[in-house]
Amino acid sequence: MKIQGVIFDMDGTLVDSLAFWDCFWKDMGKKYFGDPDFRMDPVHFDTYVRTMIFGKAISYIHGYLKIPCPPEEFDAFAADYVHHFYTTVAMAKPGAIELLTALRERGVRMCLASAxxxxxLNIALESCGLAEFFTPETIISCSDIGVGKERPDVFLAACKVLGTPLSETAVFEDSALALETARRAGFVTVGVYDSHHSSAERLAAAADLYLGEGTTLADALPHMEV
Structure with a gap:
């Protein structure tokens, strides 16, 4: 596939950080429900929460699960937890630095589009050794746009920054819903397997190229023509 630009998701795509939610449920369940084994239904989470803007996701979780504390307290709990996780636990996914380095050497334009x-974002990128590949202008959050990845707005904004045609711009995503959104908008789609997802088959179906279990991000390189 001929590619001039690439738009990367961060969590679960470039950064192995989706274990955040497993740890989050454990600590949240223990703190607010006395149950460290508490989990939100994974299908419900993948469908309604994963692609939301983070602040909206936390508000949704607070209301949906009826967390027994004021919203402000739960917001602070989540903010502290996310900062701790990105600085101490998260790491670059296998092949991420190799892929980004190769694309940069080939002159492929790159942008980050994250919920x-x-x-x-900057904390996570610095902690994982990925900050050198992006500039402030090429880092876009759904919170900047005002909507999550159930709509293509963040991908279209990233593509505008890149200045590349949609048909030659690849979106790398581990979320099936986000990848489906990108595909409907006309992007080339690359699905990235993540063990924390419950929808691998749906992700593969939405992908022009699927990096399944046992692959690394660098395995995309032979399929990308500049």
Missing amino acids: TDRRY
């Missing part, structure tokens, strides 16, 4: 709040 994570902007205040955490």
Whole structure:
């Protein structure tokens, strides 16, 4: 596939950070329900929460699960937890640095489009050794746009920054819903397997190229013609 530009998701795509939610449920369940084994239904989470703007996701979780504390307290709990996770636990996914380095050497333009709040994006990128590949202008959060990845707005904004045609711009995503959105908008789609997802088959179906279990991000390189 001929590619001039690439739009990357961060969590679960470039950064192995989706274990955040497993740890989050454990600590949240223990703190608010006395149950460290608490989990939101994974299908409900994938469908309604994963692609939301982070702040909206936390508000949704607070209301949907009827968390027994004021919203402000739960917001603060989530903010502290996310900062701790990105600085101490998250790491670059296998092949991420190799892929980004190769694309940069080939002159492929790159942009980050994430549902994570902007205040955490730079922390995560620095912590995982990925900050050198992006500039402030090429880092876009759904919170900047005002909608999540159930709509193509963040991808279209990223493509405008890149200045590349949609048909030659690849979107790398681990979320089936987000990848479906990108595909409907006319982008080339690359699905990235993540063990924390419950919808691998749906992700593969939405992908022009699927990087399944056992692959790394660098395995996309032979399929990308500049």
